[in-house]
Every structure is written in structure tokens, then in C-alpha cells.
Amino acid sequence: MANKSHNFIFKICLIGDPEVGKTSLMKRFVLDQYDGDYILTLGAKVMKKIVQIDHEGQNVNITLLLWDIMGQKHFKIIESVAFENVVGGLVVCDLTRKETFENLKYWIDAVWKISPGIPLIMLGNKSDLQEELAVSDEQIKKFSDKFTSTWYLTSAKTGDNVEEAFQKLAEYCLKGVGNE
Numbered sequence: 388m389a390n391k392s393h394n395f396i397f398k399i400c401l402i403g404d405p406e407v408g409k410t411s412l413m414k415r416f417v418l419d420q421y422d423g424d425y426i427l428t429l430g431a432k433v434m435k436k437i438v439q440i441d442h443e444g445q446n447v448n449i450t451l452l453l454w455d456i457m458g459q460k461h462f463k464i465i466e467s468v469a470f471e472n473v474v475g476g477l478v479v480c481d482l483t484r485k486e487t488f489e490n491l492k493y494w495i496d497a498v499w500k501i502s503p504g505i506p507l508i509m510l511g512n513k514s515d516l517q518e519e520l521a522v523s524d525e526q527i528k529k530f531s532d533k534f535t536s537t538w539y540l541t542s543a544k545t546g547d548n549v550e551e552a553f554q555k556l557a558e559y560c561l562k563g564v565g566n567e
């Protein structure tokens with residue numbers, strides 16, 4: 388039907404080690420809507436942003452509910468709540484700290500255990516710190532080929548690739564829903 392509009396609500400999670408930039412990436416993406424407080428008992432914060440996608444000639448509005456977990460490993464109770472009904476995720480490492488890259492598989496296993504096979508995009512964040520890079524593009528690409536749909540080098544500081552990454556994730560999530 389012409390001009391028929393579709394609306395979706397997708398629960399998205401940002402995962403990765405502490406201090407990799409998850410909260411900063413959300414803040415950069417959501418911009419002036421950044422006023423959420425952590426739900427401290429849950430150890431998570433939820434923010435909302437609507438993105439528009441052109442899907443098969445139709446304009447689709449997608450409400451992203453972004454779940455930012457405070458991100459200590461082994462918070463089993465929080466993970467089960469935060470990762471339930473998640474339709475896609477951003478797995479984030481800090482390009483200046485190699486161990487945060489090596490821990491990505493832990494986070495992927497944790498989210499797939501609760502929401503199996505959902506699309507994930509890998510982010511190598513803090514790309515602005517060019518002098519301090521400890522992870523190469525090749526390493527990221529190789530890891531992404533195995534476990535995630537695609538990857539971006541981002542900077543929450545400059546905003547580089549942030550919008551693109553969230554937008555792409557919304558597209559992957561929409562495809563996933565269409566395949567069900």
C-alpha cells in the first residue's frame with residue numbers, strides 16, 4: 388500500500404569492557420536527549436532515539452531503546468535482564484587497550500547466550516588517539532569476519548562513524564526481523 392508507514396521498536400545493547408566508551412558513544416548518538424540516569428539497582432541505563440530507514444521504498448521509523456550496561460564482567464543478573472529480547476548490539480573495544488579487544492569474545496558469548504545469533508557490529512573506539520593505537524585494522528577485520536556483521540572505527544570524541552554505526556545496526560535489525 389502506498390505511503391503505508393511501519394514502525395518498530397528495537398532493544399539494542401552496548402557491550403564491552405569498562406571505559407571503552409559505551410556511554411560516550413550513546414551520548415554522542417543521542418545528543419541532546421542525554422539526560423537519563425542509571426537505574427542503579429539494575430546497573431543499566433536506557434536511552435531512546437528514533438532513526439529513519441528507507442526500506443524497500445518505504446520510510447520506516449525505528450525507535451532504538453539503547454541499553455548501556457555498567458559493564459563489569461560476571462554481572463549475571465544484570466546481563467539476563469539487559470540482554471533479554473535484544474535484537475542487535477554494538478560490541479565495543481578501546482583501540483588503545485589491547486585487552487579490551489581480546490575480551491570481545493567474552494561479551495559476544497554473554498549476549499548470544501541470552502539472545503542467540505542476533506546481529507552485532509564491532510566498534511573499535513577512540514580512533515582519534517592515533518598515536519596510541521594498539522589494535523590493527525587487520526586484527527579487527529579478521530575478528531569481525533568471524534563473529535560480527537561488520538565493523539567500524541569510531542570516535543565518541545570527534546563523532547567519527549558514530550551515527551553510521553547505529554544506523555547500520557538498525558538496518559541489520561530490520562533485516563533480522565524481516566527474516567523471522
Ligand code: G3D
Nearest residue numbers: 405406407408409410411512513514515542543544
Ligand atoms: P564506558 O561507558 O564504556 O565505561 P565511557 O566508557 O563512555 O565512560 O568512557 C570512558 C573514558 O573514555 C572517558 O574518559 C571518555 O571521555 C573516554 N572516551 C570515550 N570515548 C572516547 C573516544 O572516542 N576518544 C577519546 N579520546 N576518549 C574517549 P574520562 O576521562 O572522561 O573518564
Ligand code: MG
Nearest residue numbers: 409410456457
Ligand atoms: Mg558507561
